[in-house]
Amino acid sequence: MIAYLQGTxxxxxxxxxxxxxHGVGYEVMLPGFMVARLAEKAEGEDLTLFIYHxxxxxxxxxxxxxxxxxxxxxxxxxxxxxxxxxxxxxxxxLERPVTEIAAAIEAGDIRGLSQLKGIGKRxxxxxxxxxxxxxxxxxxxAGETAAVAAPEEISAQVLGVLVEQLGQKPADARRRIxxxxxRNPDAADPGALLDDIxxxx
Numbered sequence: 001m002i003a004y005l006q007g008t009x010x011x012x013x014x015x016x017x018x019x020x021x022h023g024v025g026y027e028v029m030l031p032g033f034m035v036a037r038l039a040e041k042a043e044g045e046d047l048t049l050f051i052y053h054x055x056x057x058x059x060x061x062x063x064x065x066x067x068x069x070x071x072x073x074x075x076x077x078x079x080x081x082x083x084x085x086x087x088x089x090x091x092x093x094l095e096r097p098v099t100e101i102a103a104a105i106e107a108g109d110i111r112g113l114s115q116l117k118g119i120g121k122r123x124x125x126x127x128x129x130x131x132x133x134x135x136x137x138x139x140x141x142a143g144e145t146a147a148v149a150a151p152e153e154i155s156a157q158v159l160g161v162l163v164e165q166l167g168q169k170p171a172d173a174r175r176r177i178x179x180x181x182x183r184n185p186d187a188a189d190p191g192a193l194l195d196d197i198x199x200x201x
Contacts (some may be wrong), residue, residue, distance in 0.1 A: 032095030
C-alpha cells in the first residue's frame with residue numbers, strides 16, 4: 001500500500017497532480033484545500049505527500065489522495081468513517097482547511113457543514129453525530145502551525161469583501177484565501193491579505 005510519495009510535479013490538473021517518483025508517474029487526487037495550497041507550485045517542482053490509498057473489490061482501480069500533513073490524512077480517514085461519506089465524496093467536500101471543518105464539527109455547525117460540496121443537511125447531521133467530541137485535536141493541532149488557517153475574524157473579513165463586494169463565488173474566494181495564507185502563513189492583517197489576493201486576480 002502506498003502511504004507516502006516524494007517526487008516532481010509532472011503535470012497539474014484541476015483536482016489532481018501527476019507526481020513523478022523514480023521514473024513512475026502517480027496520479028494523486030487532491031482535496032480542495034490542497035489544490036489551493038499548491039496553486040503557486042509549478043510543474044517541475046518537488047512535492048511530498050502523505051497518501052491515502054483506496055482499492056477494493058468493488059473499486060479495483062487504485063485511488064491515491066494526497067495531503068501535506070499526516071494529521072490531515074488522519075482527519076480524512078475519520079471523515080470517511082461517517083455513513084454515506086466515501087473517499088471520492090470526501091475529497092470533493094474538503095474544500096476548506098481541516099482546522100475549519102473540524103471546528104465546525106465540534107461546534108455542531110450543521111449549516112456550515114451542509115454548505116460543503118456534496119454534503120447536505122442530513123449528511124452534515126451524521127457527521128456531527130459520528131465525529132462530534134473527537135475533533136478538538138484537529139481543530140487546534142498541538143505543536144503544528146496551520147499554514148492555511150487564519151484567525152476567524154481575518155478570513156471572514158476577506159471572504160466578505162471577495163464575495164459581497166467583488167462578486168466571487170464563496171468556494172473560489174476561500175481557495176484564494178487559502179492560497180494567500182499558504183504564501184504568508186503569519187498574515188495578521190486583512191488588508192495585506194486582500195492586497196495579496198487582488199494582485200493575483
